[in-house]
Amino acid sequence: MAGWSAVAPGTDLSRHARVLSRVHDAVIAGSPPPVPPRRVVERSWSRVLRLGLDPDRPRARDPLPLEAVEARRRDSALALVVDELRRVLGSVADASHFLVVVTDADGVVLWREGSAGTRLRADTLGFAEGATWTEAAVGTNAIGTALAEASPVQLFSAEHFEAAQHAWYCSAAPIHSPVTGELLGVVDVSGPALTLHPAIGALVETSVLLAESRLRRRHEERLDRLRRTADPLLATVRGPLLLVDDDGWVAHRSGVAAGPRVAVPRAGRVMTVAGLGLCTPEPFAEGWLVRPRGQREPVRAELDLTGPPVLRVGGGAGSWQAALTRRQAEVLVLVARAGPAGLGAAALSRGLFGDDAHVVAARAEVSRLRRVAGDLVVTAPYRLAEGVALDVTGPAGLTRPGGPPATALSPGPATADGGS
Template structure:
């Protein structure tokens, strides 16, 4: 009898049409694209820690150390040369997609689905050619915001399996996150020293943001923990998520942001909820600028429900759309409160709806792709059913 997590994974990959015989190799990114992701992507600060702590173990135990992104793309490998040669024969190489829908049940792909450490041994792999392998993977998370950034994995021939490998990989993943958090805290402290005199002279509300959008200091109000900064930010008068209209000035290592305490209405603002990719994204285009942020599944469900009810929804109606239970209004109010902290003045209340002047549109997944995989919200299930079988199966 397979373990429950393996049984659930096999059901997912079978529904995705994965061939147990392994027909069709994983797609491979170019070397240049892989290098760009390694050196400039969100895992760049963690890879040296993982390499230093785990590659000697991998070499000594005849295993392969692998780091992937959130889509399962292999970004970096190290370890025993003979095992790397065997992995090459499976297409288990930098640039390869190693998620469940591509290669079936494996520690990397299943870890990405569950967000927890996972070990997969021998015959637990879905694809026949992988059943001579053992693997143990742990998630890598943003140590400040908590978002999933990727996975670290030790894989090798089944004979190299050891009961302590999963605990080791998990511990080193936690160490890498801790060291990155410590470096981030040091950079924020340096930014605070630079910005302190500026904030002391600032009138009204102002805050200092690091380049990644984390708040280093604020005056006149508490300020959010993080702001999703638009790509290519170069200062000037901009509309920023959570904050609204602002004046942005560059600082060494970050930005000084002065809030314009004017009307924060959403006049002439276009909001696009993009559900076609691997993760829900929100794009906002306003006269003063644009920004894009990644959403959690619950916030995506809320916006989807509001987009399908332009007249607005009461707390009870939204609870029905999210949970099938109109009585869960307390939970709904808490979730919408968190969402409004992220999107600022774009949402109105009583009833919940886009603010005046805000248009909210949705991009749905293409044919054969599942809308918000894992969601069981009634609004999502109803839309999946309306789109028909080509939209993919709903979770069991």
């Protein structure tokens, strides 16, 4: 059985449920429990109690309207694999009286399969399409706790925070993109508590592996299809270029040592690619050809701080500009001032926040900047792309909240000539 299981093989489920009920009541009352709750449960109950939730008064579920659910389904990468999950798990769910639920990364239930009787019981809990099953919304539950813990979670009976959920077990595991590592959602199997079977955990793990394997295969198939479509054209084209899909994943490279992904191309807008300089993306089939606009002259960029921060790139008809937030402007200057050696996440955290404790926030700020600036800024380490020259103009004018002026934002040129 999975190492994250709630119940050891051979356990008397009825007796264990009674013990957990006494544990739950004692903890909620602030009394010593007869046995300590599992650590994952204890952590979750602590989070939920800090939120002020009442186990005897469930919050209203307020599910999203059907059109909002359908929009989330269309936007979810899990839509590519949900039919396969249905085929694998749906027939088992009908025969075994449990539900198979798939949520998005926000904990919103997008799909639900199972026997009619079990679905009706779940409806009384608000466990239906469009409902949000995070800890903040419904207390300790496998979906919300798996999201909070970033790991698989199985809960049995009174390990749930809300008393109304004590008649259930639930086993949930996050699904990540096998390409980007991004959290896509959660697969959950739930059913009447006293029907919990030791194989449930393994079933959930198998379904996640199936989904992630199929997502990787679909990604590879899409790139292969793009390469096949482009083969006749690529045989006649000379010079450095990239062939990328609509998400910026590189299907083919020629004359350039590009990474596996570049910024997402946009029609009618030049982009900067390390090693190619300023490029014009050309729509092609299900992707884009990305080629230099001309000679590989340095890409000139200006960060204008005379008012609200504005980034201007290139010149003439191929130029573009974008507004930046104050934080994005500060990240850009810190990265540029670091030169070709660049900055690691810890160093950037120190530059932005004054300590090493905000590495995750620093990485997130770079991601937000790259959504605007594209490959002007490259990663590992963070630095300006090869051939990019940045001028900073205007007064510093930006301050950190509650702190002194951000000295990194003083005017002056900053350039990068490549290197790592």
